[in-house]
Amino acid sequence: xxxxxxxxxxxxLLQVICGNEEIARKFFEIETSILSIRQFKDFLQRLLxxxxxxxxxxxxxxxxxxxxxxxxxxxxxxxxxxxxKNVRTITKDTLARLTDHQRSPVxxxxxxxxxxxxLPEQGRKKIRSLAIVPLTLDREVIGxxxxxxxxxxxxxxxxxxxxxxxxxxxxxxxxxxxxAQEKLRMLAFRDTLTGLxxxxxxxxxxxxxxxxxxxxxxxxxxxxxxLDHFKVLNDRYGHDFGDEALKYVAVHLMVMSxxxxxxxxxxxxxxxxxxxxxxxxxxxxxxxRIQTFFLTNPMRRGDTSITLSLSCGVATNKDxxxxxxxxxxxxxxxMLGMSKRIKKGNVR
Numbered sequence: 001x002x003x004x005x006x007x008x009x010x011x012x013l014l015q016v017i018c019g020n021e022e023i024a025r026k027f028f029e030i031e032t033s034i035l036s037i038r039q040f041k042d043f044l045q046r047l048l049x050x051x052x053x054x055x056x057x058x059x060x061x062x063x064x065x066x067x068x069x070x071x072x073x074x075x076x077x078x079x080x081x082x083x084x085k086n087v088r089t090i091t092k093d094t095l096a097r098l099t100d101h102q103r104s105p106v107x108x109x110x111x112x113x114x115x116x117x118x119l120p121e122q123g124r125k126k127i128r129s130l131a132i133v134p135l136t137l138d139r140e141v142i143g144x145x146x147x148x149x150x151x152x153x154x155x156x157x158x159x160x161x162x163x164x165x166x167x168x169x170x171x172x173x174x175x176x177x178x179x180a181q182e183k184l185r186m187l188a189f190r191d192t193l194t195g196l197x198x199x200x201x202x203x204x205x206x207x208x209x210x211x212x213x214x215x216x217x218x219x220x221x222x223x224x225x226x227l228d229h230f231k232v233l234n235d236r237y238g239h240d241f242g243d244e245a246l247k248y249v250a251v252h253l254m255v256m257s258x259x260x261x262x263x264x265x266x267x268x269x270x271x272x273x274x275x276x277x278x279x280x281x282x283x284x285x286x287x288x289r290i291q292t293f294f295l296t297n298p299m300r301r302g303d304t305s306i307t308l309s310l311s312c313g314v315a316t317n318k319d320x321x322x323x324x325x326x327x328x329x330x331x332x333x334x335m336l337g338m339s340k341r342i343k344k345g346n347v348r
Contacts, residue, residue: 023163026054031170038181040073045083059127059148061120063088065095068142073182090118095144098132105133105164109152118146129155133168137175145171191265193243194250202264202272209276210325213317220276220317221283224332227269228309241301245308248299256290280316287312311339
């Protein structure tokens with residue numbers, strides 16, 4: 001899928017016109033196919049498949065720049081393996097070097113070893129020519145669409161790249177659309193400040209996990225957490241600092257949790273972690289580890305270093321009077337209240 005050498009006669013001109021019409025038709029079919037897609041993982045999967053099949057290209061994949069919005073989104077969703085294996089991660093500087101800081105397509109059929117950072121794991125030894133097509137989102141380069149072939153003439157330097165540029169434009173438009181849809185979808189179940197699941201989704205997830213634990217007779221624990229002296233932090237350092245503290249807690253709760261755990265912001269300075277297949281003793285150890293981490297790893301902002309303290313309440317589905325998900329959450333909240341009273345020395 002590139003241009004041709006200079007046209008010599010009328011017959012060749014007619015062939016080119018027909019060929020371009022066929023390519024334009026395929027572009028239209030691809031655009032129609034992906035424009036209505038609302039989920040990013042489906043967008044990538046169908047786009048790569050359509051390009052591969054319609055243009056008979058053996059190797060088609062995406063490279064996304066570290067820290068780019070599409071890569072962040074991909075890391076938060078359950079993308080199928082078929083999608084993940086066709087996505088490479090690359091640094092902004094590396095992509096700029098490989099494309100010589102251009103935003104137009106780059107064609108390569110020599111010294112391919114220099115392009116290993118962007119080449120796919122599968123089939124890289126068979127690749128003899130490569131097209132790197134930079135992709136933009138809101139005018140920023142976020143990665144590239146990459147096409148490769150065992151023939152060294154498929155993407156030879158000097159060939160016309162107008163068609164590839166058109167494809168990049170269509171992809172950028174569709175990518176912008178699907179990213180906007182994903183952001184709207186995320187607003188429905190994510191806390192806008194921390195990026196954690198919100199309370200509504202937490203409660204639904206807890207109902208599901210409670211039902212599953214009951215069905216299989218497995219343990220289920222909940223840790224209810226609260227940031228101590230949060231009002232004092234806001235009053236002394238400002239609400240921006242308070243927001244940073246909440247995000248700091250959220251990030252490290254995610255890091256310290258297992259992939260199967262569910263971490264959510266409940267309200268204000270309160271967080272909840274659902275621990276499937278976890279006995280009470282293990283949940284207590286988890287809460288102790290969390291509290292110790294924040295006490296020994298102060299949050300830094302500029303020259304300011306603040307030690308954050310968290311209180312935790314633990315409850316399990318085996319606790320007395322815990323008959324449903326709501327009761328389990330209430331029990332954990334009650335235990336959190338007891339923990340805070342113990343810290344204040346107000347336990348009677």
